[in-house]
Amino acid sequence: MKLKVNGVEYEIDPDWHDENLLDVLRDYLGLTGTRFSCGIGNCGACMVQIDGLSINSCLASLSMAAGKEILTIEGMAADDGTLHPLQQAWIDEAVPQCGYCQSGQLMRALSLLKENADPDDADIDQAMNGNLCRCGSYPRIRRSIKKAAIVLREAR
Amino acid sequence: MVQLTRRNFLIATGWIAGGVTVLYKLGSRAKAVAPTIIFPDKEMASTWIQIRPDGGCLMYCPRMDMGQNANTGLAQIVAEELNISTNDIEAVQPSTSDVPPLAVTAGSMSLTAFSRPMAIAAASLRENMRERAASRLKLSIREVLDDQAGFRATDGRLVRYADLVNEAPVFVEIDEHSSLPDLYAFDTQRQKKQVGQPVKPLGTRDIVTGAPLYAADVPMEGVLFGRAVRPPVRNAEIAAVDTRGVTDVPGFLKLVQEDNFVGVVCKTPGSVNAAMSKIKVSWHLKQTINQDEIDRLVNVDDELERGDLEHTLHDEAHRPNADWAVDLRFDVQVQSHAAQEPRAAIARFNEEGNEEGTKHLLEIWTGTQDPWAMKRFAALHTGLDEEDIVIYPQRMGGGFGGREHYEVEQDAVRLTSAIGRPVKVQWTRKDEFMAARNRPASAHRLRLAADETGRLTDWWHAYVTGHVVLARERLPRWLLPVARLREDMGVVRGTNPAYETTHLRVEYKDVDLPVDLGVWRSLNAAPSLFAIESAMDELALQLGEDPVEYKISQMRGELTRLKVCLERVRDMAKRYPVPEGEGYGRGFACGIYEGRCFVAVSADVYVDRDKERITVKHMCCAQDVGMAVNPDQLSAQMESNMAWSVGMALLERLEVGDDDIQSSNFDNYPIVRMADMPSVETEVIDQPAVPPAGAGEVALIAGPAAIANAIRNATGYRPLSLPISFADIAYGQD
Ligand code: FES
Ligand code: FES
Numbered sequence: 001m002k003l004k005v006n007g008v009e010y011e012i013d014p015d016w017h018d019e020n021l022l023d024v025l026r027d028y029l030g031l032t033g034t035r036f037s038c039g040i041g042n043c044g045a046c047m048v049q050i051d052g053l054s055i056n057s058c059l060a061s062l063s064m065a066a067g068k069e070i071l072t073i074e075g076m077a078a079d080d081g082t083l084h085p086l087q088q089a090w091i092d093e094a095v096p097q098c099g100y101c102q103s104g105q106l107m108r109a110l111s112l113l114k115e116n117a118d119p120d121d122a123d124i125d126q127a128m129n130g131n132l133c134r135c136g137s138y139p140r141i142r143r144s145i146k147k148a149a150i151v152l153r154e155a156r
Numbered sequence: 157m158v159q160l161t162r163r164n165f166l167i168a169t170g171w172i173a174g175g176v177t178v179l180y181k182l183g184s185r186a187k188a189v190a191p192t193i194i195f196p197d198k199e200m201a202s203t204w205i206q207i208r209p210d211g212g213c214l215m216y217c218p219r220m221d222m223g224q225n226a227n228t229g230l231a232q233i234v235a236e237e238l239n240i241s242t243n244d245i246e247a248v249q250p251s252t253s254d255v256p257p258l259a260v261t262a263g264s265m266s267l268t269a270f271s272r273p274m275a276i277a278a279a280s281l282r283e284n285m286r287e288r289a290a291s292r293l294k295l296s297i298r299e300v301l302d303d304q305a306g307f308r309a310t311d312g313r314l315v316r317y318a319d320l321v322n323e324a325p326v327f328v329e330i331d332e333h334s335s336l337p338d339l340y341a342f343d344t345q346r347q348k349k350q351v352g353q354p355v356k357p358l359g360t361r362d363i364v365t366g367a368p369l370y371a372a373d374v375p376m377e378g379v380l381f382g383r384a385v386r387p388p389v390r391n392a393e394i395a396a397v398d399t400r401g402v403t404d405v406p407g408f409l410k411l412v413q414e415d416n417f418v419g420v421v422c423k424t425p426g427s428v429n430a431a432m433s434k435i436k437v438s439w440h441l442k443q444t445i446n447q448d449e450i451d452r453l454v455n456v457d458d459e460l461e462r463g464d465l466e467h468t469l470h471d472e473a474h475r476p477n478a479d480w481a482v483d484l485r486f487d488v489q490v491q492s493h494a495a496q497e498p499r500a501a502i503a504r505f506n507e508e509g510n511e512e513g514t515k516h517l518l519e520i521w522t523g524t525q526d527p528w529a530m531k532r533f534a535a536l537h538t539g540l541d542e543e544d545i546v547i548y549p550q551r552m553g554g555g556f557g558g559r560e561h562y563e564v565e566q567d568a569v570r571l572t573s574a575i576g577r578p579v580k581v582q583w584t585r586k587d588e589f590m591a592a593r594n595r596p597a598s599a600h601r602l603r604l605a606a607d608e609t610g611r612l613t614d615w616w617h618a619y620v621t622g623h624v625v626l627a628r629e630r631l632p633r634w635l636l637p638v639a640r641l642r643e644d645m646g647v648v649r650g651t652n653p654a655y656e657t658t659h660l661r662v663e664y665k666d667v668d669l670p671v672d673l674g675v676w677r678s679l680n681a682a683p684s685l686f687a688i689e690s691a692m693d694e695l696a697l698q699l700g701e702d703p704v705e706y707k708i709s710q711m712r713g714e715l716t717r718l719k720v721c722l723e724r725v726r727d728m729a730k731r732y733p734v735p736e737g738e739g740y741g742r743g744f745a746c747g748i749y750e751g752r753c754f755v756a757v758s759a760d761v762y763v764d765r766d767k768e769r770i771t772v773k774h775m776c777c778a779q780d781v782g783m784a785v786n787p788d789q790l791s792a793q794m795e796s797n798m799a800w801s802v803g804m805a806l807l808e809r810l811e812v813g814d815d816d817i818q819s820s821n822f823d824n825y826p827i828v829r830m831a832d833m834p835s836v837e838t839e840v841i842d843q844p845a846v847p848p849a850g851a852g853e854v855a856l857i858a859g860p861a862a863i864a865n866a867i868r869n870a871t872g873y874r875p876l877s878l879p880i881s882f883a884d885i886a887y888g889q890d
Contacts, residue, residue, distance in 0.1 A: 023426055
């Protein structure tokens, strides 16, 4: 079985075929930026994008992910290291506290901005409600998404 | 491998292998300026800072990072002293073999205890560099002036630190003859470049790019995966184990069954889950676990009737039969830390020593507030010498007081020693709930009386709570009875009234509860202040006074810093009028944390009778924790505490079932989500002349009471029990 993550194709050892996507990413491929927190699809810490849709990878089987384009936090910046405007806004607004939830937050925010180039607070609250942050960085996430949205709109 | 690279890196820079120019020993003078009894190894502050041959600065982070970003504040102070930019400091988290023991990262102590020794160390290093510059330029020291990352001579010549360092990095030497250098960070007259600036926290870029940071991220050759069965409470003993079918699970490697422990090692994380689902354990419990039992144990009214509150904190001209204007009972339920990261650890035995030829027989990678305690525990557990064990502390995905103990680490050590390969143990979310050392439930009886002019005259606060710092799970059994003769500093926190009163009694009893207890963000201060600030609000309303003005008028005269916070928040809130109409309300609360942090909070709520929902719309928070080293990070902590305030006021309650902990995940222990989160406005009150105090848990003491008071304002109903649900609200008129 093959898995394509951040543009790179990986052959997955048969011992790992029954694992969920999260564990394969983290413990087989060493892409540990995607994190485990609840394991039941309730918190968004494990969020990645599969063919452009944000998915909780703790609930995704390997077979459903195989053959699709998977994007993880490690693939969010440009190849030359230039950060995505969302990542940059996250730094500028000093969003992370412990940081544990933030890969998932960024993945969800990325798909939100694909769906909606100019989200208001209500749009953000709705889209981001599945991504828990125990540290309570929510006000800064709201600000950063709006900031990045402006940057992305202007770049168009 | 992350850790090994880091060690190689340290060796390469000469940090841990010889080549050190000056070996450092701190003299008595520096000791005298940092009188912190719980930090016995403060001497070492200077070894944490070095100037590298390339002129850069490397700093060991003396605090364990879990989101409070204390190391960033310390780096700002170091940068201020060295005339460099904070972001040019390379910060490294030391292992237990890199530096002598450091105090546990807890209780918002980080900045208070560490800022001054580190400032002295960095300033001494700067002066050492100045001497080098003077001798190179053949000038007197007075002719060598500060400049960015170096010096400027009065004749205009520039030298940088890089010009002044040879092959080996430079540490500083201070002894009892050293004079105390000028401390820029603490100079109130000085225009500062780093301190007081909203510097971005260390490591933020790593977080947003998904770099490996937490224990479970550490890459490890040949690692296997394991887990053990967690007991519902720590003093439970295994009664029976059924492991049928475990060995048939694909990927299964080993079942480990020894004194009160059942665990497995498997090839993959998924096979661990499958194997663990086959294991059935029943437990011998020493105490019945259920909610009724908890309610019974903290029933303050029963205890008052029996005269059974054993500790008295204040007893001044107490009048038990005063004419009580307010006589209310407040309850707070058990709460769990629910940090976003479920704990994980990797352990590995090394018969030969590790790749660098050092001799550690046991290596543990984990996120912990107290790596050195971890090392001692591991030594006791394995019988190894402490020198043979090394703990590599990793960033924590939230701590909040819950990560001081040798637990997930112990599981990893047992399993790795059974299988002879490195083992990673990743707790599930349910394990994390089962293992939490929760905030105890508590019950408070608050009685207040005032004279005919409205002046507060009598104060009687009686409460019962579970143990906190002296919880059964935190101390060896033999020590408990002795330790408990003294006050539990977690249980008494926050109970000293901020208001002037003639007749005063504060008494409490602390008890063992049938769930595991420990230190939870702000300890007893938030529950106590919920009761106190609600009762004061009620007293003001009964007297027909505005609660904020009434509190200000009754506040102890010396508490001007608290008064300023409350006035500030009152004025901030004024800018947003409370909407007209049913269900809108505003409440205020304030409090003092650890005697040196002051905070006030306002909350605006909307209680929607149709949707049967309470929403916190907006909160304002003004806080004074002394010198504001990083105002933006102080704001971040205030925002975080507002999130926890909403959770504590409206959502969080550990569900306890019959002989079991039922909260097992975020679906049955809800925490604040984006849609629950109010907008938050913060104001940092800077006190440049007051040493900085940590702000990680301060604002939580006032938030829940502000929300409760807002609900009272919106509905006329006085919330008496946390968490408050819509169903509790008794609408008076109908
Ligand atoms: S870990 Fe997948 S949603 Fe929480
Ligand atoms: S930053 Fe800690 S959980 Fe979000």
